[in-house]
Amino acid sequence: MARRRGWGGSPPENDGEAHRRIVATAVELIGETGSAISIADVADALGVIRQTVYRYFPSAEALMTAAAIASVDGFLDRLTAHVAGLEDPAEAMTEGVIYTLAEVRRTPHLGILLSNSYSDLDPDSLTSEQAQAFGMSMIHRFDVDWNKHGYDEESLRELVEYVLRTMHSFFASPGNPPRTEDRLRAYLHRWMGTAITAQREYSAGRRS
Structure with missing residues (x-):
């Protein structure tokens, strides 16, 4: 049940959607804070545990790079x-x-x-x-x-x-x-x- 409450109550249908939503959240957070962000920041915003984000991005640097490219x-x-x-x-x-x-x-x-x-x-x-x-x-x-x-x-x-x-x-x-x-x-x-x-x-x- 905890996993269902994550992702704003609407879990992604597949890995591709999960990847896109993680990146989109990172883009939004970077825009709000004007600085580098952590895996924990993104996980908290999505309502998931850090390991969920790590499944798609091995480090905060990799996630920030994906957000920048996007x-x-x-x-x-x-x-x-x-x-x-x-x-x-x-x-x-x-x-x-x-x-x-x-x-x-x-x-x-x-x-x-x-x-x-x-x-x-x-x-x-x-x-x-x-x-x-x-x-x-x-x-x-x-x-x-x-x-x-x-x-x-x-x-x-x-x-x-x-x-x-x-x-x-x-x-x-x-x-x-x-x-x-x-x-x-x-x-x-x-x-x-x-x-x-x-x-x-x-x-x-x-x-x-």
């Missing part, structure tokens, strides 16, 4: 709209970084996806396969002809790693006082933008 499509849609029409790679990437930095602080799910922990950024996680895949999803939505600017798939992956590392530096230390948006834009366009546009010349040199 939430990220909306962010990518907003990012795409924000950089729409920007065909210059330096300009598009600069705007993308500025937008992402702001969104991470407003959207806990995104911070968890990029750092594994909203409150404790792990440098290695920003270059993980998951973060790299997220970064590739971002830049493939830009209106930039990457091939025209000397980028193939390998160099795009290196660019994503470089940009993730750059963003991590601002996550870890935004500055004291932090730059205004306009000053940050100018800073990134001057230094990061110069590195991004250098790929065309580098690629041409390799072919010659």
Whole structure:
């Protein structure tokens, strides 16, 4: 009877539904608290024991990652709209970084996806396969002809790693006082933008 009272009185019909409801609850809790959550938090919200949640997710980190991925499509849609029409790679990437930095602080799910922990950024996680895949999803939505600017798939992956590392530096230390948006834009366009546009010349040199 106790198990029937869990899940809000309506147990899932199968494992797929249980998985989706656990993730949905985690998404809701992260949105409410603005921070990482525990297996116990989700179990309590669902009215089930922790072992039930562990059946589907081996750790809180795995659950938070699933919640972040479930939430990220909306962010990518907003990012795409924000950089729409920007065909210059330096300009598009600069705007993308500025937008992402702001969104991470407003959207806990995104911070968890990029750092594994909203409150404790792990440098290695920003270059993980998951973060790299997220970064590739971002830049493939830009209106930039990457091939025209000397980028193939390998160099795009290196660019994503470089940009993730750059963003991590601002996550870890935004500055004291932090730059205004306009000053940050100018800073990134001057230094990061110069590195991004250098790929065309580098690629041409390799072919010659």
